[in-house]
Amino acid sequence: MRMGESVEWGLHCCVTLGWLADRGPVSIRRLAAWFDLPQEYLKKRLQPLARAGILGSSPGVHGGWSLARSPDEITVMDVVTALEGAVEPFRCAEIRRRGVGARGAGPEFDRPCGVTTVMRRAELAWRRELAAHTIAELMASPESAERTRRNYERMIASVVE
Amino acid sequence: MRMGESVEWGLHCCVTLGWLADRGPVSIRRLAAWFDLPQEYLKKRLQPLARAGILGSSPGVHGGWSLARSPDEITVMDVVTALEGAVEPFRCAEIRRRGVGARGAGPEFDRPCGVTTVMRRAELAWRRELAAHTIAELMASPESAERTRRNYERMIASVVE
DNA sequence: GCGTGACTACTCGGATAGGCTGTGTCCGAGTAAGTGGGG
DNA sequence: CCCCACTTACTCGGACACAGCCTATCCGAGTAGTCACGC
Numbered sequence: 304m305r306m307g308e309s310v311e312w313g314l315h316c317c318v319t320l321g322w323l324a325d326r327g328p329v330s331i332r333r334l335a336a337w338f339d340l341p342q343e344y345l346k347k348r349l350q351p352l353a354r355a356g357i358l359g360s361s362p363g364v365h366g367g368w369s370l371a372r373s374p375d376e377i378t379v380m381d382v383v384t385a386l387e388g389a390v391e392p393f394r395c396a397e398i399r400r401r402g403v404g405a406r407g408a409g410p411e412f413d414r415p416c417g418v419t420t421v422m423r424r425a426e427l428a429w430r431r432e433l434a435a436h437t438i439a440e441l442m443a444s445p446e447s448a449e450r451t452r453r454n455y456e457r458m459i460a461s462v463v464e
Numbered sequence: 465m466r467m468g469e470s471v472e473w474g475l476h477c478c479v480t481l482g483w484l485a486d487r488g489p490v491s492i493r494r495l496a497a498w499f500d501l502p503q504e505y506l507k508k509r510l511q512p513l514a515r516a517g518i519l520g521s522s523p524g525v526h527g528g529w530s531l532a533r534s535p536d537e538i539t540v541m542d543v544v545t546a547l548e549g550a551v552e553p554f555r556c557a558e559i560r561r562r563g564v565g566a567r568g569a570g571p572e573f574d575r576p577c578g579v580t581t582v583m584r585r586a587e588l589a590w591r592r593e594l595a596a597h598t599i600a601e602l603m604a605s606p607e608s609a610e611r612t613r614r615n616y617e618r619m620i621a622s623v624v625e
Numbered sequence: 626g627c628g629t630g631a632c633t634a635c636t637c638g639g640a641t642a643g644g645c646t647g648t649g650t651c652c653g654a655g656t657a658a659g660t661g662g663g664g
Numbered sequence: 665c666c667c668c669a670c671t672t673a674c675t676c677g678g679a680c681a682c683a684g685c686c687t688a689t690c691c692g693a694g695t696a697g698t699c700a701c702g703c
Binding site: 626627628629630631632633634635636637638639640641642643644645646647648649650651652653654655656657658659660661662663664 | 665666667668669670671672673674675676677678679680681682683684685686687688689690691692693694695696697698699700701702703
């Protein structure tokens with residue numbers, strides 16, 4: 304059980320775009336070079352973030368990607384949900400209702416089974432933790448922000464890449 | 465992101481085997497019929513539980529599966545870990561160290577990045593919740609236990625199946 | 626009565642196959658800014 | 665001087681290929697009870 308690698312991509316892209324917000328939109332080409340990621344696939348994975356209203360993209364010659372709302376209004380949960388869909392680590396197939404064991408079922412089948420309940424609670428704890436942290440918090444490293452801006456200038460300056 | 469279906473199987477099997485503990489071991493054939501599951505595959509998925517010391521299996525004509533320790537000493541986390549391996553929903557690929565963005569990296573790369581930290585905390589909350597509940601708790605439904613024992617008797621009595 | 630061997634009903638572990646999902650690539654279409662030529 | 669067409673650098677969305685994991689099945693080997701046979 305593991306979530307896709309693109310969740311890490313999405314979060315780091317959000318943080319970086321937050322740091323570079325005043326530089327205008329960042330093209331997918333530069334973003335891919337920034338993290339050394341496959342450009343075409345990264346583009347594909349950012350699109351759901353745009354649909355979710357987290358990132359915005361503008362076409363045209365000076366177009367690119369940027370945050371669509373304030374970093375403190377984007378939770379980590381938002382990004383995960385946008386990228387992984389309606390996350391449900393444990394999906395109950397209700398096997399208790401099947402086979403011989405289900406015969407003579409009482410009203411207990413109207414309530415969710417204990418297994419499901421425990422899994423749901425764990426899932427909720429996980430979700431709550433993710434919803435408690437925002438992109439703004441992840442941006443809170445002055446050195447990293449500074450270095451990012453410096454590197455970005457250098458990247459733009461160099462004709463190659 | 466989703467965990468395998470066999471986690472549900474494993475947990476329900478543990479609970480049922482707990483209820484039927486005084487009936488001796490239950491053969492994989494009966495267990496599969498109980499939940500209407502594919503017998504061969506269920507067998508394969510129970511084996512890791514045996515290796516983890518959660519279930520025990522005895523060969524021979526009256527052999528079968530049973531709990532290897534007391535139900536209140538088996539946490540839901542134990543079962544999940546045994547079936548899914550060392551669970552790590554979020555695996556950090558350290559993309560921040562790659563590409564142009566990593567140039568001029570300071571000592572901040574010695575510490576795990578913010579993204580990883582948040583994901584780890586969420587993961588921990590999830591794990592803690594799973595570790596807080598045992599098979600014994602899941603067994604705590606007298607009606608279900610009673611119905612299970614009745615159905616099991618009937619199942620043994622009927623020659624077919 | 627008792628030992629021995631065959632039979633039966635189980636488990637264990639490896640080999641193999643199909644399907645789904647995440648990863649990755651490619652291509653045509655659309656859009657906005659810059660550029661250059663003609664009125 | 666201004667308008668329009670062209671080029672350029674982007675994004676959008678769909679189609680497609682590949683790999684890894686989960687699900688599922690099959691088979692040979694091992695083990696423990698049971699049973700019958702012969703001494």
